[in-house]
Amino acid sequence: MIRKSAASEDDGKKHSITYWAKEKVICPVCQRGFEQEVMHKGGGRMIAGNLTDELHRNFEPSKKFGRIYPLIYDIGCCPKCHTAFFWSDFPRIKDSATLGRLESDSERRMAAAETIFPYYNLRSERSLFDGAAMYYLALMCYEKADIAYAPTFKRAMISLRLAWLCKDLDIACPGHNYSYIAQVFYSKALFFYQQTLINETSRIESIESISNFGPDMDKSYGYDGVIYLSGLLEFKYGQKKDLEARLKKLDEAKRSIARIFGLGKSSKAKPGPLLDVARDLYDKLAAELSSNNVFTEDDEEE
Secondary structure (H helix, E strand, O other): OOOOOOEEEEOOEEEEOEEEOOOOEEOOOOOOEEOOEEEOOOOOOOEEEEEOOOOOEEEEOEOOOEOOOHHHHOEEEOOOOOOEEEHHHOOOOOOHHHHHHHHHOHHHHHHHHHHHOOOOOOOOOOOHHHHHHHHHHHHHHHOOOOHHHOHHHHHHHHHHHHHHHHHHHHHHOOOOOHHHHHHHHHHHHHHHHHHHHHHHHOOOOOOOOOOOOOOOOOOOOHHHHHHHHHHHHHHHHOOOOOHHHHHHHHHHHHHHHHHHHOOOOOOOOOOOHHHHHHHHHHHHHHHHHHHOOOOOHHHHHO
8 A cells, every 4th residue: 555654855855744743632532642643834735726516625746745635634543442533522522421432332443444444554644545544433433422513514524525535545546446435435425414404404413513614624615515515415426216306306405505505697696616616516406407307496587
């Protein structure tokens, strides 16, 4: 497996990509302390590229540092018990029921992660491969977390990021089925994003505690971004065997996007990248629905 070091070489000099934080992070499950790897900011490390329709920011490789994957440093993982969260959740998750479930599930999630990401390393500077494994461990950990920590939304964002990371892995290390695995995580992201909306509107699980909706690290697109991604993922990765069910889902997505973003000729345009991708998705949804003779009230307004 190809590994990417946290330092690159240029003219014989090493340029650090990350550093170790002075204070250790305490794992709430096993109470062991471990080091936090943090990415340096600036210095030409992150050269922003295009923003995809999935609100994923691509970063261009630099001559000094090569290709960098900032997302992999957003998750922490205890090397002792393999408990993984977003860094900010390590001091927050304290309830005994959640911690008990995580402790009893430790061996299972280690084995599951090893199956998809064999020989991942939690004790040294992380590679793209290690980072993806940590995200997968976090996905399984949030499965055991209490609803007070908004685990459904976090599993949605983690699943989407895992799809991106697995696509990167497939490019860096082809022939290991990571392209297929990416599609699996896209399907999971679709389910969890839509379940987030159901839970929020039904007041089953609140997302008020979420400070950053991502889905990437460079910008938070808020709750509107959740609605947009729910529709986009349905359009791109939803099931296609049952056409009637698909068209019903796409019609619901089109209505939601039109309502949230005010799309249509009679509305005033709102600036911003989210509006741009939402308008493009709206047009694609309208085209597919129209080709199948499905029309809604907002079509008449246009």
